[in-house]
Amino acid sequence: MNMLLLTATLSDNTYKVSGRQLEHLLDVHKAKIGDSFKVGHVNGLMGTGSIVQLDNEQAILTLDLSLDPPPSLPLTLLLALPRPKMLRRTLQTIAAMGVKNLYLINSSRVEKSFWQSPFLSPDAIEEQLILGLEQARDTVLPTVHLRKLFKPFVEDELRDLINGTTPLVAHPNTEESCPVNTPQKVTLAIGPEGGFIPYEIDKLVDIGFKAVHLGPRILRVENAVPSIISRLFPG
Amino acid sequence: MNMLLLTATLSDNTYKVSGRQLEHLLDVHKAKIGDSFKVGHVNGLMGTGSIVQLDNEQAILTLDLSLDPPPSLPLTLLLALPRPKMLRRTLQTIAAMGVKNLYLINSSRVEKSFWQSPFLSPDAIEEQLILGLEQARDTVLPTVHLRKLFKPFVEDELRDLINGTTPLVAHPNTEESCPVNTPQKVTLAIGPEGGFIPYEIDKLVDIGFKAVHLGPRILRVENAVPSIISRLFPG
Structure with missing residues (x-):
């Protein structure tokens, strides 16, 4: 995984990560509060997410999304x-x-x-x-x-x-x-x-x-x- | 599999098929005596092999090999x-x-x-x-x-x-x-x-x-x- 794809609706530029994606953050990236990751919002923009809260159930990210996704193939x-x-x-x-x-x-x-x-x-x-x-x-x-x-x-x-x-x-x-x-x-x-x-x-x-x-x-x-x-x- | 690759030495243009390749002939191609298949000899020519003997242990093929393999990539x-x-x-x-x-x-x-x-x-x-x-x-x-x-x-x-x-x-x-x-x-x-x-x-x-x-x-x-x-x- 080179980016977390966020599939639920965004609110106030924060996002709650759980399940498979949380496991990936914890197991592969040894994530801790303050770490940033590449993220993208489904059918939307890409950027970074920074962990502001973290436990074994969920991570709360604040988002900074400003990049367009790569062009689609014709x-x-x-x-x-x-x-x-x-x-x-x-x-x-x-x-x-x-x-x-x-x-x-x-x-x-x-x-x-x-x-x-x-x-x-x-x-x-x-x-x-x-x-x-x-x-x-x-x-x-x-x-x-x-x-x-x-x-x-x-x-x-x-x-x-x-x-x-x-x-x-x-x-x-x-x-x-x-x-x-x-x-x-x-x-x-x-x-x-x-x-x-x-x-x-x-x-x-x-x-x-x-x-x-x-x-x-x-x-x-x-x-x-x-x-x-x-x-x-x-x- | 689109061709049988024959890896042992050829003798008199016949070849004995067993193991995985025989299973494939029997299970996928429902092979019987007289059937022909695309074959190639390892590092050599390609052509056809015709089944002249067949049981559950082995198939004996007679070979007709005359085609060059496709060109190697540089x-x-x-x-x-x-x-x-x-x-x-x-x-x-x-x-x-x-x-x-x-x-x-x-x-x-x-x-x-x-x-x-x-x-x-x-x-x-x-x-x-x-x-x-x-x-x-x-x-x-x-x-x-x-x-x-x-x-x-x-x-x-x-x-x-x-x-x-x-x-x-x-x-x-x-x-x-x-x-x-x-x-x-x-x-x-x-x-x-x-x-x-x-x-x-x-x-x-x-x-x-x-x-x-x-x-x-x-x-x-x-x-x-x-x-x-x-x-x-x-x-």
């Missing part, structure tokens, strides 16, 4: 729902990389049971996103949409979503390589383990997606996400 | 030793991304106990590298060097290692941004959680390293490695 990411264990890590990664708009979508190679995972509850998703933002020092929570049906999503919703963006689908078996340092807004689809099936690639290409590869190696989603984002938007 | 990676759990994943990642030369190095923020990890045994390292190569479809095993002392490594060895390369150290607090699509050979140093300490950055800069950042967000090593590699060598 990207909408469509990700075939990963297996639950990888989902949690992937949510942290997308939050840490600056993605603000994520669609978890179905695909023929997504196991049906993945959609039953307790890690897909709004609270569980937010927990992982917060960890990613705290790692990266960012405050803006990504929006995560779940779309359990591939065909209606592509036909009824995605056609509008990609308006004004460059729609790309990462696909190993293709001629064209993923663009580097693009100035455009991008909608990027990344398939499941084993890839999208040809029918799914065809549906995406039908509405305007271009299939692009990432080089000669096949990457897992956990490596594909930072690789593609970093090459599209090296910043 | 990169030497120096990585502050990650915590054991992350080490295993990171070794898979560097193998999957095409890194062929890795130095695991010490840093002030590397906990001493990390050097005692059983995951640092040659066999344990090779196991993770093989998983990475099988994921990516590559056959060339990376070489992994362990350097438990930072100062003698930098002063006595690194000076020669960086000859003929662009030496870069990833560091959040710096003005210059990491180059994109560089045509040069690169030596790249990535620090531990919390980063290299100023003394370490100074030692690296003293012998010619340039400190570069990856954008406004602070990335964990598991995301930093694919991000940097992908922007240096988008391929």
